Amino acid sequence: MASTAGASAFNRFWNSPVGPKTIHFWAPAMKWGLVIAGLGDLARPVDQISVRQQLSLAATGLIWTRWSTIITPKNYSLATVNFFVGCTAAYQLARVALADKSAPQEEASTSAAAAAAAPKSTSTSE
Numbered sequence: 001m002a003s004t005a006g007a008s009a010f011n012r013f014w015n016s017p018v019g020p021k022t023i024h025f026w027a028p029a030m031k032w033g034l035v036i037a038g039l040g041d042l043a044r045p046v047d048q049i050s051v052r053q054q055l056s057l058a059a060t061g062l063i064w065t066r067w068s069t070i071i072t073p074k075n076y077s078l079a080t081v082n083f084f085v086g087c088t089a090a091y092q093l094a095r096v097a098l099a100d101k102s103a104p105q106e107e108a109s110t111s112a113a114a115a116a117a118a119p120k121s122t123s124t125s126e
Contacts, residue, residue: 017073038088046099061086
């Protein structure tokens with residue numbers, strides 16, 4: 001009896017409108033590569049992050065997340081992967097924004113420290 005239930009569950013998955021026989025299964029599966037690449041970019045210095053690229057990934061991630069829930073058949077695996085694409089891109093954008101916000105403060109403190117450490121000239125004008 002349990003093997004019949006297991007076989008029917010597998011058959012339902014295999015023959016599902018979003019099962020492995022369709023593009024609705026394989027497109028989200030391959031799109032996880034974008035999420036993995038985004039997680040790999042967390043180690044990248046902030047000045048090497050492309051803001052335009054991250055904006056487009058965040059926008060498409062959020063748009064396609066919504067779209068995945070209103071199409072027929074509803075594709076929750078596509079919605080999930082797009083949600084994570086949008087989240088990783090939004091996190092990268094937050095890193096850039098925080099770095100830009102702290103950069104003027106660091107520059108001001110660095111220039112003040114450099115001015116204090118610079119030797120004062122004692123030249124006399126004649």
